[in-house]
Amino acid sequence: MPERNVMSYNILIGGYIQNGELGAAIEVFKEMGRRNSATWNAVITGLIKSEFNGEALRLFTKMHGNGFLPDAYTLGSVLRGCAGLRDLIKGTQVHGYAIRSGLEMDLVVGSSTAHMYMRCGILSEGQRVIQSMPVHNVVACNTLIAGLVQNGCATGALDQYYIMKIAGFQPDKITFVSVISSCSELSTLGQGQQIHAEVIKAGAMSVAAVISSLISMYSRCGCLDDAVRVFGERGRAEDDLVLFSSMIAAYGFHGKGEEAIELFNRMERDRLEANEVTFLSLLYSCSHCGLKDKGLEFFDMMVKKYGIEPHVKHCTCVVDLLGRAGCLDEAEAFIRSMPVEPDAITWKTLLSACKIHKNTDMAKRIVEEILKIDPQDSASYVLLSNTQACAERWQDVSDVRRKMRERMVKKEPGISWFELRNQVHHFIMGDKSHPNSEDIDSYLQELMAELKSLGYAPDIGAVLHDMDVEEKGIQLDTPQ
């Protein structure tokens, strides 16, 4: 087979992959007597684009074994595969290969390396790789911004967004999705509105992912009306399904279960086929709106009518549904017979229901399950201690606290914040550092008096014992 023919086969493979016909591409690949690096790269990339990451990595090993040296194309794809599998060990090996072959600083290889580290939760290494690159482009900036927000550093992501603009890069749809998510994480409505305006100016309002993140941002910032407006003004987005899923969740977040269900019914009428995320939004809405039976009905419908295999997240929603409704035994039985392995969040969902319904015996048992999965989970110890406090079992409360000290488990103090006229004001429990602290406190007392006059009874049992050693320390250390 002459080299000229290899090239025409490669064109054929490329075309199949572009059309999503991976099977046909692999058929051609198998038939080829001679291949070059581009042949291997095309198939490896095709596999990774369809999320066959493990298969792609095996083919990469085979490529290497056949004497073909990986180039920047290969490494970029393979690193993306490692990121998809969250395989830090393989990812680090590929990074090592990139360094030895002098491709580490290549724009694509560098971004892919950083993305791999950040997907595996190693934010600092990802930041280091991006910052050591001599040249940047919009993709390198996006990699860093997305990595920051996905690793819980939304403030850092927004800082990086302003740095990127100062450096002269034009944000694109992917930048917008990441920074809008950052705003919803931080509930900084003003900043979110400003970015919304930038999205309009940049002409990115037809991108479903962007609209979706705007709906979610407005909803989480407390502006359901704006979320509804963005949803209503959506043009002919190519991917309507994501928008419906976001909007259902937004209604659920605001306690509007009826509206969430109505939207789902509208999807069925319009023959827009719900997917696993739609059902997640729907189950979430039912559990947050006290619609237990409806929720169970939807779970059943998802499996039987739509043929969607339940994911652990769906099951956790069902646990929440049962738990909030007070069906604790049913919830525990559900977890123990679920089709997928429960994770720490599943158990924590039940634990929080134990606190609401003051079931201390079950709480003890559930905490043991959580600590099997995550022994350093401070929130579970605190939740257990609060459950005991609600039931006025003070001896058990101090036992839990003692265990935490013995196991060196530290609880991060809670923090809350809000944005006012482009300024973020934040408060730690017992914090007196805010310049208007006294005024705020006296207004809070007024509000509390008004609440009580309207019949509100605070849950003192839990509140008094919510303050633990670390939080007290911070309260005392805070400058006046």
Next chain:
DNA sequence: GTAGGGTTAG
């Protein structure tokens, strides 16, 4: 002919 970043739920 082959390369990198994002989405909704929790």
